[in-house]
Amino acid sequence: MSSATTTLRAPASRGSGSRLSRHFKVSATTGLLILAAAIVVAPIYWLVIASSKSTSQLFNTSTFLPPSHLSWIANFKSLFSYGGSYFGWWLLNSFIYSTVTATLATAVSTLCGFGLAKYSFKGRGAILAIVLGSFVVPSTALVLPIFLLEHFIGLTNTYEGVILPLIVYPFGVYFMSIYCADAVPDVLMDSSRMDGAGELRTLWQIARPILMPGMVTLFLLEFIGTWNNFFLPLVLLGSQKLFPVTVGLSAWSSALNIAGAGQPLYPEVILGSLVSVLPMLILFPFLQKYIARGLTFGAVAGE
């Protein structure tokens, strides 16, 4: 739209010289944007190329060009069969941790956010204050004591042990309370009550469809957050079979540097990295809108 207005206005207000300068500005802007995009994409491109190489090809062929002989199939076989065939488990575990955590965190946060936004009760203000106050506590400060407490009750080295702490997502509660306050009209809830629906049924049948976009945002933020998480599972898990893919690949990578640790795992670590990011990179264009809305929420709400 803006380009249409400018082309209309350009001949009337300016001469051909400024049209030329405008053309130059567009080219310069595009050039800079392409340069930045190339820097962002280069490592991912390299990962794709490098994942097709054997160890000797990695050290002997051109860094950014595919090898004459692709070793993808051999690398794939080795990736999924190396050292007790754990890689498949790691992928599955990452998926389980992320899906279960994101589902439960979305449910718990939406329920709490809805309760805070749509009802007045004693202690409501205090809960909101606690939720906001918890933002300043860095999450890594909690990892060590969570480990000790879980060790005490026997939750370390279990799926629940990783999932339960990650369900606690104060930002999600804050996000949902604002979202509910804006999106769900009180009139609608009143009329649902008049129909004799209970409060939970009102939330499920009337509010849930309205809240769906916000819940999708929350789900995606938690899914990606859990998929990318490293510190917590690293500390809580001892058994390789329970590792998410980040912890597993990190364990493999530490063997790269130890002399005499056996076969160096370069192709496996590189292809493993690619396999662990590819699904999200492919889905990202479709999810970007929802994710961006969640991220910008804190900033825009502060304006």
Added chain:
Amino acid sequence: MSQDTVGGATALSVPALARRGAQRPVSPGRRLRAKEGRSGMVMTTPFLALFAMFFVAPFVYSVILSFKSPLTGAYSGLLNYRSVFSNGAYWSAIVRMAYFGAIQVTVMICLAIGLALLLDSPYCRGRRIFALIYFLPYAVPGVIAALMWSFLLEPDLDSALKVPQLLGLASGPLQPLSFRAALYAIMLIVTWEWTGYNMTILLTSLTNVPRQVLEAAKVDGASELSIATRIKLPMVRRTVVFVVVLSIIGTLQLFNEPLILNNIASTGSSLAPNQIIYNTAFSFGNQELAAAQSVILALITIVATVVFFGIARRRGNPLGTTKAVAK
């Protein structure tokens, strides 16, 4: 879709509302409200229960633990804190993070602002596709980004690092993962990971700047550059503060990247405070001292956040004249 649902539900319940209205009890208001309030409270309980177990309890436990003796487990006053204060490695890691933040956060936020302004300028073509590409690294876990870059920064694997040597500019291939250069390598990795994230937040904020203001400036003959720096930027000042604070918190919590780089290239196991805390707790098994270290790090993070917000608020409007523009 949500619009349809709203309309549908309202249409359905209007007759019902009228019907109920006729047989409404005299004063249901107060009783209903109290009952509803209780339902609201009940809705918050699952979150509060988990929050108490996995947030409050660990936090309190960590504080209690930090006052106990690592040897006897008995209350030992400030023993652990004194030992943190005399721990040179810990404080040099904190200072290193301050240095890291001063450079990396500045560079990253400037890049993010620059890209967001370029994408928001009338000279930008393909805004959506560029915005998507810049945001992509957000989908890459920090561990994977660190692995990827640690290979790309390894001269044996990346022939581009030998270019300066071939041109006669250096005596050997570049060694970005050497002990001394590693901090800058981590800055590069973190900048790659988070510039697009910050740009995304800034761009959304820029999109919300009222178009009339920009049109007015254009009519007054302002150049695009001065519109960008003197109108747009001051109007998204709060968002800039927000992303800077997020980045400062992130810097103090740095862990994944130095750990992976140390795995691969032995860049040091006490580069970041969180690495030291991790080693104290798990390599040396001293949970009590690690608790004290992590309490202090949390306090430094909280103070840094509050102080930066304070400075940003106190200084009012360092970047320009929002108020004048808003009039």
